[in-house]
Amino acid sequence: MTVRGYYVKKGEEPDNRHAELVENEVRIISDAIEKLNAALKQVGFNDITSETKLWNLCDSFVLLLKSGLSAADEEAAISTIASITEKSYNEISASIGHIKDMLNEYYRLPADPRLGLNLSGLISHQMLTSGLATSSLISEVNSETDEVSITESIAVFRAAALFYIFGRPGKGNWDGDTAARRIKSLLDGVVNESLQSEILAVIEDDQDDDKGRSRIEKSSQYGLSYSSIKKTAAAVLDKSSSHEADDFEDESVWLSMDEEEMEPLLRSFLSSMKPPESLEEEREGELSVLFSDISGIQHFIENTDRLPQMKGASSIIDGYMKDVRTLRKAGMPSLYSILRDTGIPLEAVISSGGGNIILLTPTPLADYLVDRLAQGIREATGKLRMVAAYSSFSVTDASGNLSQDSLITHLNQARDKTIQMKNDLTATKGKLIDYGIELRCESCGSAPASELFTVGDNERTYCSDCKRVHDYGLRESFRNTFQDYQPNASKLLGYGWDTFSEHILDFLAGNDAMRNIEASKKADLAMIKADANLAGAFISNVPSLSALIEKNMLLTNELQGTVLDAFDWLKQVTKKELDELGVTESKEESEKLGLRLQLGMMYVGGDDLMLLCPASYCIPLALRIAQTFYERLGGELSMSLGIISFPTHEPIRLMIQAAESLLSYCKEVSRPFAIEGKDPMGVLDFEVMKGSLNAPSDLKTVHDFRRRNNLTQRPLILDDMKHPVLSSVVSYGKGDPMRAIAQASIRYEAYRKNMIEEDASGLEDFWKASSEIVQNMDIQETPGKLASYDASKGRGVSFSVYMAGRSETKARAGETYGKIGLLALGDEEDRIGVLDARTLARLMMGG
Structure with missing residues (x-):
């Protein structure tokens, strides 16, 4: 067994930790080698003999390893391997599909079981070692030209550098016999025996001449920043009551250690890291x-x-x-x-x-x-x-x-x-x-x-x-x-791409092109722009380049995984809620929502994203993204999100500027929290855009004015999902707040589309009641203008949608307050949230 370390905590609270025990390490590496061997054969590498094919094999091997990191890496692997092997896209896709489960296990293996070194994964270290060693040899051989000549010796050396790491898993320190046995298994039937012997000869060459194994070993250590990590780890071990500095080199210490013992050492190591x-x-x-x-x-x-x-x-x-x-x-x-x-x-x-x-x-x-x-x-x-x-x-x-x-x-x-x-x-x-x-x-x-x-x-x-x-x-x-898209989009919608392509924006907003919807019930489109808070500082705080690769892979993988998780979650909640409402076409509606979400994914990469979706779903979707991202990153990173809804005829570029303005404001408000190490789960601001704006980038200024004058609590600082503004619109008691918000949105969407006869969400009643108060406060709602208001008429006012009825909202304001319930809706600065709650309800109604 071995213990893998992570820069962010893994697992569920309160038992999440930086250390994860990896059992059956030998079985994992054996299974990986067996499946990679089969995949290489399937994509077309069989008993190869030439240096060009060996080079192509190495490129394909790297792409196979990367294919499980993200959807973009999988697409890149399929496309590039298809061009290398001249096989079809679908053939390569099928081959890669067979190794996904194996890769998930392979990614858990550490580069080295020792403290600090185990923060790097085997895969990132494997590629970095070969990248350093092979590039240095290319530099030496091609020092006088800007064109690389791939000789057999370079191709053979690259293969040796790429597979060298197979000598470590399960052994602690590197073992030549284990490396040779595993490399033979990987290349069996893929590379002919003569070429295999040349590859093995490189890792068996232990002369300190930087021509064979020595170059690979030094590249391996340099990529891990071995010297500096050893120094930091030794200092941590010296302070430990059960270890000493010399334990760093003793492989038996690390192969017998479990996660309980490793966790405090990792925490101490991470707090002791210093930038180079x-x-x-x-x-x-x-x-x-x-x-x-x-x-x-x-x-x-x-x-x-x-x-x-x-x-x-x-x-x-x-x-x-x-x-x-x-x-x-x-x-x-x-x-x-x-x-x-x-x-x-x-x-x-x-x-x-x-x-x-x-x-x-x-x-x-x-x-x-x-x-x-x-x-x-x-x-x-x-x-x-x-x-x-x-x-x-x-x-x-x-x-x-x-x-x-x-x-x-x-x-x-x-x-x-x-x-x-x-x-x-x-x-x-x-x-x-x-x-x-x-x-x-x-x-x-x-x-x-x-x-x-x-x-x-x-x-x-x-x-x-x-x-x-x-x-x-x-x-x-x-x-x-x-x-x-699966299921087949044309069958799902009842019309093909040519018809669909003329109505993309309306479809993304939730307005089916072939379905008559009253103009008053036609929904708006929403835009979500989001960015991780202080992601640059998080990524740059690493002891080695191998660790930098780990953090980059982590951030990319977790952000994309977060978005896809949110899509699946919203589809499932939609299907279940429509079933409970007795909507016969619940499955079709949830699948249409899935198609809308996939089409609306403008970009998701690095630490930021931009999504388009039906306005009615933007709040639960944004909340799910914020919470999941925070949890996946172990509470180390949070997200700021700017959300706007707008009619589909509005200029897209102006709406982007408006969303960017709110996102910028969220990041500005969140920065002091992040610097102090008190990062909230997420920071969220939103607005409903109606009518043209001369300066949408001024939205930030307007919201800041309202916040400083105690008219708004936006942007919402989400320490959890139970913010008073959210709880004023929907009542969830001890239940899941996000699910309750999603349910209200789904119910109103079903009503808007005439799937049910009455508004089961209560959102419209809530919106009417809160509108009366907003009107009495004399608030100018135009997003691009500063507000005048009478705050005294709004203090202490909140609503619970389940306590309001359609007839009650027709009563005069004072009676409406009494029947709905006088609940405090303010924050520590005595900022009121009536306008926030009203705008939130309006978003959940589709804008």
């Missing part, structure tokens, strides 16, 4: 760590009023960060295709997403890669510019000993240089509009219009680049989601 010292001067070395950033990415995605273009822009950037079949189909490059063309091993990618790429590269190729990546994003988007910088280093010093420089320090140096370049680019960027052009693109406003196409009853003029992005979003992103 910064570099005083540039270094020279055969390796470089490269950091790149795309300039203008948010403007590129959000500066449009056409949803397909927004989806296309987001999908192109997400696809470029790894690989995706639709990019290949469109003839666009991607990170993986560029690296494969250049001869850089795919395991050299440290992270890629959200517009940032971090990768290892042989120093002789660094300048070429900077140019090629920038050229690639320009080819894919037609507009965006990528800036990149690198910092050079060596794994060993002049004496051949392990370098004491931290790889994290070099990454920080590369990041700082890139940020400066990006700032310089922004500062010097001139006006892009040529005023001599008579007709300019309606989307970007800079390039000449060259395309004329019809949208509904209107004609649009686009430049060729914006039109290409628009078509990509419509035909590749939206259509693929529609066609891949």
